Amino acid sequence: MTSQELSADAGYDVVVLAGGAARRLGGADKPGVRVGGRTLLDRVLAACADARTAVVVADPRPTVRPVRWTREDPVGAGPVAALDAGLRHITAAHVVVLSADLPFLEKATVRRLLTTLRAAGEGRADGALVVDADGRDQPLVAAYRTGALRRELGRLVDAASPGDPAPLAGLPLRKLISTLHLTRVPDTVAAFDCDTWDDIATARARIREHGHVLDEWISAAKDELGLDLDVDTDVLLDLARDAAHGVARPAAPLTTFLVGYAAARAGGGPEAVADAARKATALALRWADEDTPETPAAPAPSDTAPGPDAG
16 A cells, blocks of 8 residues: 555545535525535535545635635636635645535545545546436545646646636636546435525425434434534434333433433443433333233142141
8 A cells, every 4th residue: 555545544635615606596605505404515514524624615604513714716716716725725645525515415425435546546546426317427526636636737727828817717627637537436315416496495305204304303413512423323212212102201302311411421422322321221111111010929839738628
């Protein structure tokens, strides 16, 4: 493994392009549009929460995690100029490049892109990008070798007219990546982006479907409360069920609150939550068992046969 690959294993950086005009949304602040209670930008940032450095190319705004803000020069010069501005603030050998309108991007996709890029080896792949259902490349859902992007940006600057004050302005991303060696990763869910209000409506409807709503709610609640904790939600749901059925319905939310409080007192972390949940579940089951009538023990057989009645 090369020294660059070892460096990549130590971490990666992310650049999020969030300063577009959003013309098809009527000029609305697209990164700030909420889907499932979280802004689109926060949802993207959550998918790469383990990045060493997160750079967002946009005007500053509140976010759930600390980021470094920057802008392309001139403002509105397009995605290539924005990417160039973002790369000036990163140091990792690998960089994940994302748009800010990906409501269904998950950590697993980010890791898959990075793993695919690293597995290909330097010299065989400059990047790994997502391909949508129609086979179209998504260069803003991708992981790249930082050096390869900087090399191609330099090539575009050199090809511009001498003295051009903004040599990257207005250039499409396809011009930047056209000479890169890229590996494709099909992922129709992660590729879904929100360009129109219909797209926003579709995203909002999907996360409220039965198979998604609970995970979406837990993720939104953790962001809102500033929690970075992965716990076994099945354990907590089983506890709530046992408390509700074995004790009383209001016992479910109160018990899960007490479990969280006890876990915090114990130092927090998934293990503390699991331990507190096990204890509370055992108590709820013991409580429920007391409602089951006990069967009287059968009398022990006599050692001697009863004698005949006297009389």
